[in-house]
Amino acid sequence: MNILQELKGVQTIAISGHINPDGDCVGSCMGMALYLRKNMPQAQVDVYLEPFTDALMRNIPGTETIRFDFAPAVPAYDAFIVLDCGKERLGGAEPIFDNAGLTINIDHHVSNPGTGQVCYLDGNAGSACELVWDVLEEERTDARIAQALYVGMVTDTGVFRYSNTSEKTMVKAGRLLRFGFDHARIIREVFFEKTFLQHKLMGIGLGQARLYLDGLLIVSEIDYDTMQANHATKNDLEGIASEMVLTEGVDCALFLHGSRPDESRVSLRSNNIVDVARIARLFDGGGHVRASGCTIHGDSGPALEKMIEAAREQLREAGRL
Numbered sequence: 001m002n003i004l005q006e007l008k009g010v011q012t013i014a015i016s017g018h019i020n021p022d023g024d025c026v027g028s029c030m031g032m033a034l035y036l037r038k039n040m041p042q043a044q045v046d047v048y049l050e051p052f053t054d055a056l057m058r059n060i061p062g063t064e065t066i067r068f069d070f071a072p073a074v075p076a077y078d079a080f081i082v083l084d085c086g087k088e089r090l091g092g093a094e095p096i097f098d099n100a101g102l103t104i105n106i107d108h109h110v111s112n113p114g115t116g117q118v119c120y121l122d123g124n125a126g127s128a129c130e131l132v133w134d135v136l137e138e139e140r141t142d143a144r145i146a147q148a149l150y151v152g153m154v155t156d157t158g159v160f161r162y163s164n165t166s167e168k169t170m171v172k173a174g175r176l177l178r179f180g181f182d183h184a185r186i187i188r189e190v191f192f193e194k195t196f197l198q199h200k201l202m203g204i205g206l207g208q209a210r211l212y213l214d215g216l217l218i219v220s221e222i223d224y225d226t227m228q229a230n231h232a233t234k235n236d237l238e239g240i241a242s243e244m245v246l247t248e249g250v251d252c253a254l255f256l257h258g259s260r261p262d263e264s265r266v267s268l269r270s271n272n273i274v275d276v277a278r279i280a281r282l283f284d285g286g287g288h289v290r291a292s293g294c295t296i297h298g299d300s301g302p303a304l305e306k307m308i309e310a311a312r313e314q315l316r317e318a319g320r321l
């Protein structure tokens with residue numbers, strides 16, 4: 001796909017990604033927006049997203065132009081580009097999508113069957129930013145666009161550590177570096193730097209962790225009261241599940257937190273064996289084989305037992321139990 005050809009003659013373009021935007025979502029949306037603004041100067045290009053971290057605001061160029069209020073600047077856009085998700089995760093941007101003419105979807109989530117008239121989907125890609133890079137022309141790209149896409153590649157591959165990192169990922173990231181931007185600062189600020197509260201909650205989460213299934217599964221929970229006492233939101237829990245799954249001997253990690261008095265969010269991670277997307281789907285969640293999420297309503301105890309059983313079954317099938 002060449003995005004400029006797909007959008008030929010289009011005057012107004014809206015771009016959005018998923019609720020609770022991460023670096024790949026914001027990076028792909030801004031990378032695309034900056035590219036279209038540069039190469040289609042006559043067109044109006046608007047990005048609609050929910051708020052996200054200050055580190056992403058600072059390190060992804062052009063974020064100050066994002067429309068965080070979801071008030072449509074145009075009654076019906078000629079085109080709508082959905083990045084890093086399908087229509088069902090657009091949140092406040094969904095009505096804008098519904099009113100748009102041409103709809104385009106670029107995504108790397110295996111659970112996304114594709115939304116829109118033109119789809120570019122690849123479940124093997126490490127990030128949506130990799131796929132956005134595919135539809136751009138390198139000679140029409142600049143350092144700001146490259147930087148936005150680099151943030152997404154770094155975020156979704158865990159700084160090129162996860163199994164979704166491929167030769168293609170490295171080649172594309174390498175091409176981006178040629179544009180010249182402070183890539184070391186991006187990795188430090190976007191990926192490794194944490195707030196004091198994040199570090200504190202990481203300590204609580206790891207301190208309360210327990211091992212199950214012969215040490216193949218690690219589970220921890222930060223309850224609603226602890227969240228309240230620390231004035232914590234889900235953003236303050238960033239990285240806890242990923243850290244848990246780095247425990248020696250562990251294949252799968254389940255991290256729960258009380259999101260409301262009667263609701264828990266679960267982050268699931270695995271290294272090699274357990275398909276955590278399958279477990280998340282038991283609770284209407286979704287995501288990737290190695291990283292997924294779901295929501296539990298009511299008491300988390302029985303749901304947690306069900307998830308441990310599901311992990312046990314998969315580990316048995318794999319001959320590990």
Ligand SMILES: [Mn+2]
Binds near residue numbers: 024025108128
């Ligand atoms: Mn992504």
